[in-house]
Amino acid sequence: SAVISQKPSRDICQRGTSLTIQCQVDSQVTMMFWYRQQPGQSLTLIATANQGSEATYESGFVIDKFPISRPNLTFSTLTVSNMSPEDSSIYLCSVEDPGEGALTEAFFGQGTRLTVV
Amino acid sequence: QKEVEQDPGPLSVPEGAIVSLNCTYSNSAFQYFMWYRQYSRKGPELLMYTYSSGNKEDGRFTAQVDKSSKYISLFIRDSQPSDSATYLCAFLKTSYDKVIFGPGTSLSVIP
Numbered sequence: 001s002a003v004i005s006q007k008p009s010r011d012i013c014q015r016g017t018s019l020t021i022q023c024q025v026d027s028q029v030t031m032m033f034w035y036r037q038q039p040g041q042s043l044t045l046i047a048t049a050n051q052g053s054e055a056t057y058e059s060g061f062v063i064d065k066f067p068i069s070r071p072n073l074t075f076s077t078l079t080v081s082n083m084s085p086e087d088s089s090i091y092l093c094s095v096e097d098p099g100e101g102a103l104t105e106a107f108f109g110q111g112t113r114l115t116v117v
Numbered sequence: 118q119k120e121v122e123q124d125p126g127p128l129s130v131p132e133g134a135i136v137s138l139n140c141t142y143s144n145s146a147f148q149y150f151m152w153y154r155q156y157s158r159k160g161p162e163l164l165m166y167t168y169s170s171g172n173k174e175d176g177r178f179t180a181q182v183d184k185s186s187k188y189i190s191l192f193i194r195d196s197q198p199s200d201s202a203t204y205l206c207a208f209l210k211t212s213y214d215k216v217i218f219g220p221g222t223s224l225s226v227i228p
Contacts, residue, residue: 004160042220043161043205092160096216103149104209106216108160 002027002097006109013083013116020079021112023093028073033094034066037111043092049076083116090114120144123206126222134226136193140206140219143187147217149209150182152191155221156202164191164204196226 003026013019023032032049046066047057055068069077080087093109123140130136138152149168153161167173170184179192193200206219 043218094160098213103166103212104214104216105163106153106161106207106218108162110159113158 001105002029002095002107004093004095004107004109006093006112008112009110010113011115013114015084015116017083018079018081019083019114020077021091021093023076023078023109025074025095027097029095029097030073031096032070032076033096033106034068034076034078035092035094037090037092039090046078046091049078080114083114085116088114088116121206121208121217121219123219124222125220127225128222129225129227130196132196132198132226132228134196136196136200136224136226138191138193138204138206138222138224140189141187142189142206142208142219144208144210144217145184145187146210147208149212150180150189151207151209151216152178152180153205153207153218154202155205161203161205161218193224196224198226198228201225 005024007022034046035043037043045058046061047055049055049068049070051070051073067079091112096104096106121142151166152164154164155161165175165180167180167182170182173180177194181190203221203223205221208217
């Protein structure tokens with residue numbers, strides 16, 4: 001299993017500013033994932049953070065808007081740049097690790113609740 | 118057609134009711150079928166998983182898979198207010214694959 005610490009847990013930001021979200025894992029993992037989740041809505045994968053290479057972004061998400069760092073196997077950051085109210089959402093960090101029965105299990109941080117005003 | 122679809126919800130039931138949560142999927146390569154539970158202001162956590170078709174029971178929870186129909190269900194018996202959460206179905210093609218999540222169904226169990 002993996003324990004993930006994510007911070008900040010919530011923030012209220014002015015439009016046009018940027019926020020960096022940090023994700024710390026208690027074990028070394030190859031890939032880390034960043035999701036966005038509107039309240040009561042589905043998880044949307046933003047990107048996969050790979051150590052030692054550029055992040056891989058999903059359709060609709062670009063590096064200029066959501067730059068990601070992955071300096072080592074236990075840490076990653078996601079920056080939400082030039083924020084607008086449409087960026088208000090919950091951002092979740094996740095890792096996937098062999099869990100019960102050696103099955104890939106997704107582990108999540110508690111999320112960052114972002115409100116852009 | 119979306120790869121995974123789930124009953125949209127939200128679902129509101131009285132305490133003690135039997136709840137049925139359902140997902141359909143289109144990818145016949147999925148072999149592992151999971152349910153994650155997400156409480157408010159928390160990340161999702163694995164609730165239970167099933168390999169291939171059939172049923173799996175864990176206390177008040179039963180996971181059911183019908184691969185021929187590409188349909189999975191989670192049944193909750195004697196539902197409790199503590200079951201109030203969002204339930205996400207999830208899938209793997211192999212045990213080491215990337216998890217694919219459904220959109221989730223929000224459940225409220227009213228005392």
